[in-house]
Amino acid sequence: MPAGFAAGLYEGENVCDIGLGMKPELTGLGLGAAFMKRGMEFAVKHYAPSQLRLSIAASNKRAIRLYEKMGFQEVGSFPSKETVFLVMNVEL
Structure with missing residues (x-):
């Protein structure tokens, strides 16, 4: 069981978990907001x-x-073996 579940951070009705990753060579070029926006639009359209x-x-x-910047707010955190993770939500 992932640590976030054990901490009770993944509760809620009608919530879509998203995860996006960008190739390292594409980071720092100002593409992040458009990339994130498209991912959010996909999730909203399909789910x-x-x-x-x-x-x-x-x-x-x-x-x-x-x-x-995209409207997400920190709602919790949980530790893993290597680092601490933040959980962030945005209301639609």
């Missing part, structure tokens, strides 16, 4: 959730800033 949720390593400050 019609009331919220989107993601988890991100707390050390990934660049991604966290992008997610905050």
Whole structure:
């Protein structure tokens, strides 16, 4: 069982968990917001959730800033063997 489930951070009705990854050579080029927007649009179109949720390593400050720009807010955290993860949600 993933640590986030054990911590009770993955509860909720009509929530879509998303996870996106960008090739390292494409990061830092200003493409993140458009990439994230398309991923969010896909999730909304195909799953019609009331919220989107993601988890991100707390050390990934660049991604966290992008997610905050896209409206996500931190709602919790959980440890793993190697790092701490943040759970972030956005209401739609």
